[in-house]
Amino acid sequence: MKNTVVSFRNSKEKGKKLSVVTGYDYTTARIIDETEVEAILVGDSLGMVCLGYDSTLSVTLEDIIHHGKAVMRGVDNTLVILDMPFMSYHNTTPEAVANAGRLIKETGAHAVKLEGGVDMVEKIKAIVKAQIPVMGHLGLTPQSVNVFGGFKVQGKSEEEAKQMIKDAKALEEAGVFAIVLECVPEKLAKIVSESVSVPTIGIGSGNVCDGQVLVIQDMLNMYGDFKPKFVKTFADVGKVMREGLEAYVREVRDGTFPAKEHTFGIKDEVLEKLY
Ligand SMILES: Nc1nc(=O)c2c([nH]1)NC[C@@H]1CN(c3ccc(C(=O)N[C@@H](CCC(=O)O)C(=O)O)cc3)CN21
Ligand SMILES: CC(C)C(=O)C(=O)O
Numbered sequence: 001m002k003n004t005v006v007s008f009r010n011s012k013e014k015g016k017k018l019s020v021v022t023g024y025d026y027t028t029a030r031i032i033d034e035t036e037v038e039a040i041l042v043g044d045s046l047g048m049v050c051l052g053y054d055s056t057l058s059v060t061l062e063d064i065i066h067h068g069k070a071v072m073r074g075v076d077n078t079l080v081i082l083d084m085p086f087m088s089y090h091n092t093t094p095e096a097v098a099n100a101g102r103l104i105k106e107t108g109a110h111a112v113k114l115e116g117g118v119d120m121v122e123k124i125k126a127i128v129k130a131q132i133p134v135m136g137h138l139g140l141t142p143q144s145v146n147v148f149g150g151f152k153v154q155g156k157s158e159e160e161a162k163q164m165i166k167d168a169k170a171l172e173e174a175g176v177f178a179i180v181l182e183c184v185p186e187k188l189a190k191i192v193s194e195s196v197s198v199p200t201i202g203i204g205s206g207n208v209c210d211g212q213v214l215v216i217q218d219m220l221n222m223y224g225d226f227k228p229k230f231v232k233t234f235a236d237v238g239k240v241m242r243e244g245l246e247a248y249v250r251e252v253r254d255g256t257f258p259a260k261e262h263t264f265g266i267k268d269e270v271l272e273k274l275y
């Protein structure tokens with residue numbers, strides 16, 4: 001394995017920026033694995049981009065296991081991190097450990113990620129003690145969408161910003177190997193990144209983080225009109241797919257597809273017996 005939790009964590013002191021993308025299926029995982037992307041996150045964003053829900057709250061442990069297994073079959077060299085879904089770690093610590101254990105045991109993935117700061121320290125410590133590497137997630141934690149009143153930038157007030165710095169330090173102390181910072185103002189993301197020795201992985205938090213993560217359908221422009229400020233289209237795969245599908249329909253309709261080379265033959269002597 002080229003990319004491990006240990007090489008991932010150590011990238012910060014080497015000053016090497018980390019590139020993470022989400023991935024949810026075998027085909028895509030294989031393509032990602034051929035690149036230098038360091039880690040695939042099987043995010044609970046799969047509820048939105050794969051399953052069509054309008055939040056991540058409905059995603060189940062079984063959903064993450066199902067997609068996590070598919071991703072694992074497609075990778076040789078990429079670190080695979082699984083999101084713990086909403087309510088799989090919010091109740092008791094033993095339940096959180098058991099669910100993290102199921103994710104790792106049933107998929108073979110390398111690490112889990114869960115949302116939250118100081119309040120999650122006890123659970124993170126227990127999961128780490130069970131020998132499961134944990135990634136933290138602060139800022140816009142989408143499982144709290146109903147508390148935030150929408151997908152909104154977090155940490156804008158003095159109180160929220162101070163709390164986020166405390167949360168990051170508490171996560172590091174609890175033993176996380178990295179922290180996602182989602183939709184955090186860039187200057188706060190810089191202070192948070194300088195406050196911890198583990199890498200920060202930003203999404204909508206500026207280039208001051210130690211790495212970046214994007215939802216793959218967003219960066220490849222496959223997820224309709226969803227275009228928050230932090231998304232950049234690196235390739236217009238959505239356009240390429242639509243053009244390919246339209247070309248297919250045209251050729252089916254005018255009979256140019258399938259052509260001779262796509263068609264199987266039968267020996268003439270067999271054919272004669274059919275007439
Ligand atoms: N496809 C996809 N991409 C994501 O990045 C993503 C998901 N799904 N699902 C889970 C969460 C939800 N996310 C979101 C969703 C919307 C905004 C958004 O509309 N942001 C506004 C800023 C709002 C403000 O100013 O406070 C924007 O314009 O960027 C941000 C993050 C990020 N995550
Ligand atoms: C956007 C990333 C950080 C995530 O949690 C997800 O894809 O679910």
Ligand SMILES: [Mg+2]
Pocket residue numbers: 043044045056083142
């Ligand atoms: Mg998530």
